[in-house]
Amino acid sequence: MKRFLKSLLAKYILIILIAIFLIQAAYFAFIFVFFNLVDDSNTPEVGQNTYDEIEEKWHQEAGQVVSEDDAAALFAEWQEIYPTASMFRVDGDGVLDVQRNLQENLPDRWDITYTVQFLKNHYENDPFTVVAFTGENEDDGFVVFQLPREVMQTNAQRLFNQYSWAAIILTMVVVFLFIFLSLWFFKRIRKRLVHLQEAMEIRDTDGLPILIEEKKQDEIGDLEKSFNRMVQEIRDSREREQEEEQLRKELIANLSHDLRTPLTKINAQAYTLQKMDLPEEAKRSLKLTSASIEDVDKLIENLLSYTLLMASKYRKELKEVDMPRFLRQYLAAWYPVFEKEGFEIDVDMEGFEENTWEIDALWFSRILDNLLQNVLRHAADGKYIAVRTEETEQHDAIVISDKGKGMQTGTKQKGEGIGLSIVDMMVKGMDLDWEMNSTEQGTEIRIMRVKRDG
Numbered sequence: 410m411k412r413f414l415k416s417l418l419a420k421y422i423l424i425i426l427i428a429i430f431l432i433q434a435a436y437f438a439f440i441f442v443f444f445n446l447v448d449d450s451n452t453p454e455v456g457q458n459t460y461d462e463i464e465e466k467w468h469q470e471a472g473q474v475v476s477e478d479d480a481a482a483l484f485a486e487w488q489e490i491y492p493t494a495s496m497f498r499v500d501g502d503g504v505l506d507v508q509r510n511l512q513e514n515l516p517d518r519w520d521i522t523y524t525v526q527f528l529k530n531h532y533e534n535d536p537f538t539v540v541a542f543t544g545e546n547e548d549d550g551f552v553v554f555q556l557p558r559e560v561m562q563t564n565a566q567r568l569f570n571q572y573s574w575a576a577i578i579l580t581m582v583v584v585f586l587f588i589f590l591s592l593w594f595f596k597r598i599r600k601r602l603v604h605l606q607e608a609m610e611i612r613d614t615d616g617l618p619i620l621i622e623e624k625k626q627d628e629i630g631d632l633e634k635s636f637n638r639m640v641q642e643i644r645d646s647r648e649r650e651q652e653e654e655q656l657r658k659e660l661i662a663n664l665s666h667d668l669r670t671p672l673t674k675i676n677a678q679a680y681t682l683q684k685m686d687l688p689e690e691a692k693r694s695l696k697l698t699s700a701s702i703e704d705v706d707k708l709i710e711n712l713l714s715y716t717l718l719m720a721s722k723y724r725k726e727l728k729e730v731d732m733p734r735f736l737r738q739y740l741a742a743w744y745p746v747f748e749k750e751g752f753e754i755d756v757d758m759e760g761f762e763e764n765t766w767e768i769d770a771l772w773f774s775r776i777l778d779n780l781l782q783n784v785l786r787h788a789a790d791g792k793y794i795a796v797r798t799e800e801t802e803q804h805d806a807i808v809i810s811d812k813g814k815g816m817q818t819g820t821k822q823k824g825e826g827i828g829l830s831i832v833d834m835m836v837k838g839m840d841l842d843w844e845m846n847s848t849e850q851g852t853e854i855r856i857m858r859v860k861r862d863g
Contacts, residue, residue, distance in 0.1 A: 420627075424594060428587035435579045460561065463554075464539045471541035471552045474498070477507050480543070480552060484509040493560055495536070498543065499524075500550040512536070512555070537561060601629050605636065617643055672709075676702045707782070711827045714775070718834045725769045725838060732766045733758050733798065736807065739774060740796060743781055747794055750785065757797035761805045766858055772835045779828040780809055780854055788813025791851060804842075804857040815847040 467487075474480050480498040487494060488509060497508035503519040516523065531538035536555040543549045601624070608621040618640050623633045679699050683692065714723065737758055747754050784794050791812030799806040829845075836843045842857045 421591075421594060424587070424590050428583060428590070431583045431586065432580065435583060436576070460537060463537075463556070467539045467552075467554050468541040471543050472545070474543040474552060475549070480507040481509075483552070487554065491556055491560070493557055495555040496553065498550060498552045501548045502550075531555070598629065605629070605633060609636070615644075615647070617647065672702055672706055676706075708827070711779075711831060714831050715827050715834075718831060718838075725772060727767050727769055727839065729765045730768050730770055730773075731764050732768075732805075732807070733760050733764055735770065735773070736796070736798075739777060746785070750789065751792055753793045755793070755795040755797075757795070759798050759800075761798065761800050763805070766805075768839050768841075772839060776832050776835050776856070777809075779832050783816065783828065784809070784811045784813070784852075787811075787816050788852065790814060793851075799855070802860070804859050806855045806857040808853060808855050810851060810853040812851040815849050816845075816852055 470483055474483055477498070484496040484507065487496060493510075495510050495512045497511060497515065498506055499519050500506050503524075505515055505517050505519065508515075519527075528540060535558045537558050539554045540551055541554075542551045605621065609618055611619050613619050618636075620637050620640055621633055623630055623637065676699065679695050679702065683695050683699075687695070740756060744754065781794075788794065788811035791814070793812040795808075795810045797808050799808050832843070836856060842859060843855060844857075845852065845854045847853075
């Protein structure tokens with residue numbers, strides 16, 4: 410129950426109840442003022458008389474009217490009671506003879522048609538009209554009493570008719586007050602939701618959302634608590650992930666160092682055995698062993714380099730380098746290797762419009778080492794390698810291509826996946842770009858320096 414009383418639903422129900430109470434209170438106040446505090450006994454003309462009582466009394470006294478003097482006396486008596494009343498007499502010959510305070514033009518002579526029309530027009534209309542025959546016979550004529558209906562109303566009724574607009578205005582005020590309170594209520598809700606949305610979009614220095622202040626214990630407050638709890642769980646998860654990542658990097662670095670020592674010893678023993686006079690079968694086995702040791706050593710080196718790159722601890726020094734000259738010097742060292750393996754070598758080094766590239770020479774050498782070693786592993790059956798320069802309006806590029814069966818199979822088994830990841834990080838680390846297209850007809854790799862306008 411306590412939780413419900415603090416909820417937004419309870420607050421909005423309270424606003425509705427307040428609006429209903431104000432409307433009822435306003436109407437009760439209106440009724441109390443205009444009906445209970447008004448003294449109807451002070452009504453100057455009617456007092457407590459009703460329409461039926463006036464009509465009955467008029468008929469009784471009209472029966473005693475015989476002459477014009479009787480009619481004048483009757484009219485004078487009633488005029489004192491009802492000052493605003495109109496009265497007149499039509500005698501048996503249809504002549505209008507006695508009249509008092511007439512409010513409309515009437516003919517001096519009345520026929521049956523006009524009499525009927527008069528009665529029809531004034532039946533239950535305003536003014537209140539009573540027609541009564543005089544004397545004992547209907548041929549003696551009739552007298553008419555007319556009284557504005559507004560004077561028949563009590564003071565309370567007249568005041569109500571006069572000030573009924575106040576009730577309408579009071580109702581509208583309460584309605585607008587309810588609307589204002591509702592808008593104010595929902596505006597505060599919207600403000601808190603917008604604040605929560607903005608907090609979700611703000612990122613701390615670690616790239617995670619920030620904690621927000623928990624202001625109230627309602628539904629939005631629960632949402633704020635859930636959001637803060639989620640943020641804290643993400644932060645805890647990030648810390649655990651960083652700790653695990655650090656442990657993994659340290660493990661890889663330690664393994665790389667520890668594995669290289671026995672590999673070096675094994676490689677030294679294999680080299681010693683190769684110098685001995687051994688059967689051809691043994692020499693072939695030693696050669697395969699040495700090749701496998703070199704592959705494992707290369708894989709360990711790639712793992713260590715990958716770990717250092719991921720930790721941003723791989724040293725980088727960017728300098729301006731004449732790229733065509735650098736490539737010629739670099740390929741000169743690899744030329745005997747491919748020649749020994751029987752590769753057809755096609756080198757086409759054309760200069761660029763701007764030969765100077767800002768690179769780290771060691772990083773770029775490592776990139777080319779990984780790519781050319783992949784050619785030796787995957788394109789040995791094609792026996793072809795081409796290295797050329799390419800210049801377009803968008804970029805300058807170094808293109809390495811072969812005619813092997815592609816790199817779709819067997820890559821991950823020999824560690825080339827890590828090697829290509831190192832290529833990707835190093836290329837992008839020097840603000841360069843690269844792409845690789847590999848099919849069964851061969852592989853083409855393009856390292857590009859994008860030209861910038863101006």
